[in-house]
Amino acid sequence: MPSRFELANAIRALSMDAVQKAKSGHPGAPMGMADIAEVLWNDYLKHNPANPHWADRDRFVMSNGHGSMLHYSLLHLTGYELALEDLQQFRQLHSKTPGHPELGYTPGVETTTGPLGQGLANAVGMALAERTLAAQFNRPGHNIVDHYSYVFLGDGCLMEGVSHEACSLAGTQGLGKLIAFYDSNGISIDGEIEGWFTDDTAKRFEAYGWHVVPNVDGHKPEEIKAAIELARSHDDRPSLIICNTIIGFGAPNKQGSEEAHGAPLGDDEVAAARDQLGWHHAPFHVPEDIYQGWDASARGSQAENDWNARFERYQAAHPELASELKRRLKGELPVELKGEKLIEEAQQNGENIASRKASLTCLNELGPSLPELLGGSADLAPSNLTFWKGARAISRDRHDGNYLHYGVREFGMGAIMNGIAAHGGFIAYGATFLTFMEYMHNAIRMAALMNQQAIYVFTHDSIGLGEDGPTHQPIEQLNALRCTPNLSTWRPADAVETAAAWHAALKRRGAPTALVLSRQNLPHQQRDRQQLAAIQRGGYVLKDSDAPAEAILIATGSEVGLAMDAAAALEAKGKSVRVVSMPSTDVFDAQDAAYRESVLPAAITQRVAIEASHRAYWHKYVGLTGRIVGMSGFGESAPAGDLFKHFGFTVDNVVEQVEQLLEEAVA
């Protein structure tokens, strides 16, 4: 039987070999954390390599995602469908082993990491999801949801602000089954961290209410094991195990220095490391006894079989709960989702309300039949209107709620939502002001990259928020969202479109959606049945002219009412004008060409786009010759009405733009 050190060296060898072959990558973290990983994976991690999707597996996250070869080595060695050939394809196009762990590319990778700090926050979300799901579904004698969330992280993760946001909240929530391993190696890319990072991290995490195991030798398995035992014995608080390690451990000339971090060691140093470690095997060769020492297949399938048996007993005792849990874990929406009915009702009700208010109505109507909703706001619940009538806050004393008071932590919220989504069993929504989506943009991007459902409720969506002024008035944000791949963005014009937006967001199970909502009231728009159905195509003709249209007004959200008023004024002047409401440009763009042509005929080039956001995006629909009534600079602090007037969002201005355009066309 190989020693623990020999088992760990398999990780070191595979990692340095793969980085060497790829001619790029990060050997330092895998070689430094190999001993920690060996103890955790061989002695504790509950997982089944044959089924990476087993619902009750422990979650493992590498927040220091550049050390991906550590994770790939572990998956390969313990028996996942990840062959040596896959490791040899490290960092190559369409391989299962991309440069950073990517969800969906590699069996066993739980979340995409690389942007530092976010993996840690994802793990907080996973632990929150586990505890909440357990509280909702476990019953006496039936601990059917019961797993740990483990996360590896480095100095970089701890410097990032998102680590503060997520870990502060994890402490307040008392997430006892979250266990973090800090790879304290004293090195970051610029060199020895003492020049820029001197936190007393133990003290910092104690200040968050965490249980801290400090000063563990990350190369001594018995110390690591004792620390994990301690961490697991504290079930009222998350644990941080601070492991002192040597980056690039085993590479005699580069270990302990930033040279080991992010570049191949070089053939000579790889050979020297083999000598130093006593690993006398060819590149990518792992002896059979080492494989046997790592193989988790038997233990894994035994564990899952045990769980399946327990689930059967649970199912017998609580058939409805069991069936509901299955539905939740599969990510199926309930049969009775009443989204379309809601759209029709809103059309009938005809209310002139703010779209944030309409969103609350949606939550109140949809919420009771959507127990998987896990809501929240970054301390703006009374403004975002996200705390619906069935919302119950989750706290360290109350685990079975469905709402998180995230505190003023936008980025943490976004990254925690990703962890919740990656865990499964929930649909997470989270809210802040649209401007502050910038605090969390990279977490939104990560949801999109990971194909995870997350619903963002971004209220106060323009200068229409008024007096709080330019710091709070979004300008560039909408376009930043629209240019984020795989994100769907909706800016509804009234309560009806808001219901359609929520419906679309809920149905979009494999990707995130941003709902961009007004603070101020919006006028209700009349629609026939066909128009009502067309909302879900992202853009549609809200008002057509009797005669063939001379010009098209395209608007979104709060500017649709303005477009309608301007069209009426133009009509009174004898002009034939079409109004297109375009709540979601990405959904509209995804329609077939015939539909798009029916809404925006290529022949009608006299077009004016109206949106109280940055102008630049709208050239996509009005081209080089159309007009855009939009913003190009920052807003101001003043009542909303004054601002719309000041910045030209008036019937007079829109009418003038159209008239000028029509005159130019004639000239």
Added chain:
Amino acid sequence: MPSRFELANAIRALSMDAVQKAKSGHPGAPMGMADIAEVLWNDYLKHNPANPHWADRDRFVMSNGHGSMLHYSLLHLTGYELALEDLQQFRQLHSKTPGHPELGYTPGVETTTGPLGQGLANAVGMALAERTLAAQFNRPGHNIVDHYSYVFLGDGCLMEGVSHEACSLAGTQGLGKLIAFYDSNGISIDGEIEGWFTDDTAKRFEAYGWHVVPNVDGHKPEEIKAAIELARSHDDRPSLIICNTIIGFGAPNKQGSEEAHGAPLGDDEVAAARDQLGWHHAPFHVPEDIYQGWDASARGSQAENDWNARFERYQAAHPELASELKRRLKGELPVELKGEKLIEEAQQNGENIASRKASLTCLNELGPSLPELLGGSADLAPSNLTFWKGARAISRDRHDGNYLHYGVREFGMGAIMNGIAAHGGFIAYGATFLTFMEYMHNAIRMAALMNQQAIYVFTHDSIGLGEDGPTHQPIEQLNALRCTPNLSTWRPADAVETAAAWHAALKRRGAPTALVLSRQNLPHQQRDRQQLAAIQRGGYVLKDSDAPAEAILIATGSEVGLAMDAAAALEAKGKSVRVVSMPSTDVFDAQDAAYRESVLPAAITQRVAIEASHRAYWHKYVGLTGRIVGMSGFGESAPAGDLFKHFGFTVDNVVEQVEQLLEEAVA
């Protein structure tokens, strides 16, 4: 002589009156922090209301910027040019008293705040700037730069991740003249914070290496005074004074609750508060003895006169230093700035190098004559190539450097740069990978909003970074930058354009610039003198056809080389093609119509834009009918060459796009 309590009540009364009159705003923080402000401003703050720009004034920042009426009240009461009428115009269009403090709107406001956490980070930047400037210019017997930076902050600031980044670095740097006052009132917008914020903040800041004065009664002047004395006595570490306060202090029915936070108290409660406080004066009326108690004019002008006298002695002893300090404080560039020479040299050298490498060359060439450069990177110096040959790291032991190792703290870096810029005396540049501009976008926005110079060095600007994969490959980032008002964005095509970009960034004294640079080598382009000069117009004809152009290729950065190759291939096929290099769309857009027409003639509608970034932006230049060779989804992990091919950035594809376009035009 009025009591301290009466003096403080003037703030409370003005704040609740102004919020009431504006029908919106935040009375809670001003009423809660009035006593702290009274002690700080009347007993300690070194400032001259007659000259808000006096270089050696103490800096005062309200990081909890929603409490702006506190600051406005202080400025009004102590004698700044801010009349009662201005307070009565609170939150109205074009007033001097916007909803949140805005730099440039109100004399005495040092930075724009509102987006939580950033004011605190700005103050860290101010303290860093002060200490660095002092180290560079003070001489024995001449402490000519010597002031404090004070910052007020609330629970929200402390929940935000950026507070962690900035305060961790402030602790490492040992910024002894930074003193922060935490308004610990236990309330945030969602209610009592114990459900979402239970940090032991004293312990947290001790972990950062701060000196903490805990448990101060924020309504007892003698306790506040003792705390400030303690804080000032610790000159090796920043100090945090934790003040326990009651939000909305004095409003009998709303104080201590979130109801006092962000809405007018209402007429009845304002009246009740007047009773409770014993403030029996009409709205906006401040008795003369209260004004006298606050008036800082005499003390302020005395302080500045003393400093002027000391500066004269300094000038006599160190004339060159004094003249250089004056230049630096005025923000004038040195006469010998060799930017244009650098552009010409780069053209002559004709190197095929990465633009990040060309940027390092610029720093090495420009740096020696720009002592105001204060550089840095968020732990990516070896990748961003920002640590030029004259760079010297600033540390707690070495104050006179010119480079900050910011650590992995992008947002903190951005907000600290804003504080450095607002302080004066420096030109700050800071670097990270382009993708991670999302971690710091709102700080970039704040620089733009505040008209502050900051230079962002964003390297690894596309899929061209290769193996690190989609988490590191920017897609939406360029457009997000381009849609941020008042930000100038450059994506240079070679070393020559990189020099032009640096030159433009340095000359843009009143606004920020983003330099978007490649990881990989870029081919040098030939230019005649006219073309060389035209780079500074943002877009120019890099290659024209002999015959009138049938089509225009527009490209930026690493895709300009591709456009040139494609143009050559098309020419070989008998097509006449123009290539436009467009390193800065905002600079190009700012040119006169005749110039723009000369580059992109309206008559030539057959246009293809090429940029390895999100496609959407380019409709602005190719309209509805042109083609865009760009990205619409995320990248992949693979060698750069494989990726450019995979995503269609090839001569063949560009040629095909142009040919199709020309065929359509004929058809």
